[in-house]
Amino acid sequence: MSAMDPLERQTDEGAQELHQQHELVVTGGPWPELEGESQTMIINMGPAHPSTHGVLRLMMELDGEVVVRAKPVVGYLHTGMEKTGEELTYVQGATNVTRMDYAAPLSNELVWATAVEQLLDVEVPPARCGPRMMLQELGRIGSHLLFQATNGMDIGAVSMLLYGWREREELLRVLEMITGLRMNHNFIRPGGIAADLPDGWQQAVLDVCDIVEAGISDYDTILTENPIWLERMVGVASSRRSRRCRSA
Numbered sequence: 001m002s003a004m005d006p007l008e009r010q011t012d013e014g015a016q017e018l019h020q021q022h023e024l025v026v027t028g029g030p031w032p033e034l035e036g037e038s039q040t041m042i043i044n045m046g047p048a049h050p051s052t053h054g055v056l057r058l059m060m061e062l063d064g065e066v067v068v069r070a071k072p073v074v075g076y077l078h079t080g081m082e083k084t085g086e087e088l089t090y091v092q093g094a095t096n097v098t099r100m101d102y103a104a105p106l107s108n109e110l111v112w113a114t115a116v117e118q119l120l121d122v123e124v125p126p127a128r129c130g131p132r133m134m135l136q137e138l139g140r141i142g143s144h145l146l147f148q149a150t151n152g153m154d155i156g157a158v159s160m161l162l163y164g165w166r167e168r169e170e171l172l173r174v175l176e177m178i179t180g181l182r183m184n185h186n187f188i189r190p191g192g193i194a195a196d197l198p199d200g201w202q203q204a205v206l207d208v209c210d211i212v213e214a215g216i217s218d219y220d221t222i223l224t225e226n227p228i229w230l231e232r233m234v235g236v237a238s239s240r241r242s243r244r245c246r247s248a
Contacts, residue, residue: 040068090116090190098184103146106139106175109188116190128192134205135178135188141212142171148219155232160222167215174208177201 046057057073085096097112098105110132117124124132149164172182178201179187179194187194223229 039063090120094189095184095186098186101143102183104136104139104143105184106136106188107143109185110136113188113190120190122191124192131193131197132188135175135185135193138171138175138205138208142168142175145171145212145215152223152229155229157222157226157229160219163215163218163222167212170211171208174201174204177204 041062043060043062044057045060059071059073060067061069079100081096081100085093088096093112093116094109097108100108113132116122145164145168149161149168152158152160152164175185176182178197179185181187
């Protein structure tokens with residue numbers, strides 16, 4: 001690659017060099033051979049909010065409307081979670097980590113609780129292990145629903161946002177019924193959970209699983225054979241090696 005590559009000239013922020021082994025293919029198209037004056041355009045995307053609140057900046061090389069290459073520049077935001085955690089007790093730490101990923105907070109709560117229990121050699125009662133795993137799995141489903149809803153919206157399938165939010169709202173209602181909060185629950189704690197599961201939780205969980213399963217059938221109808229969806233998704237971000245394998 002030429003030393004005068006336009007992406008390499010623009011910034012050395014973060015000490016990131018655009019060498020071949022670090023190339024990020026965004027569109028599945030070939031990398032250009034830059035000789036002389038390039039006809040492509042360099043623009044910045046961000047620092048913006050690609051669901052990460054301004055921590056990502058992409059320098060992109062465009063050929064018309066086609067993204068030819070991208071150089072990620074990271075490190076714009078640090079939340080200070082680690083430093084905050086130094087002043088918290090083990091029990092208080094759950095209120096910290098649950099906010100690290102508010103789309104799937106129960107997963108972080110479980111990881112934190114498990115780490116503390118291993119450090120302190122604490123054995124969790126079996127009656128608490130099952131509810132903890134069930135809750136974080138419900139939270140994971142909610143996180144996936146958020147992804148699929150917003151991913152559809154980002155490429156023009158606005159109906160997908162409405163359908164995904166429909167199921168996610170029902171799931172958040174169940175989490176609120178069990179933990180008292182829709183998000184950032186602070187319910188999974190070192191040693192177990194914050195409280196016994198409320199009456200009626202079994203039926204509520206079974207009902208929401210049926211609702212999500214039915215919703216996924218709608219997503220399949222909307223997206224799987226949708227030519228616009230396929231055109232905008234298939235082959236995007238694939239490597240040159242995988243393209244060669246497909247062509248062979």
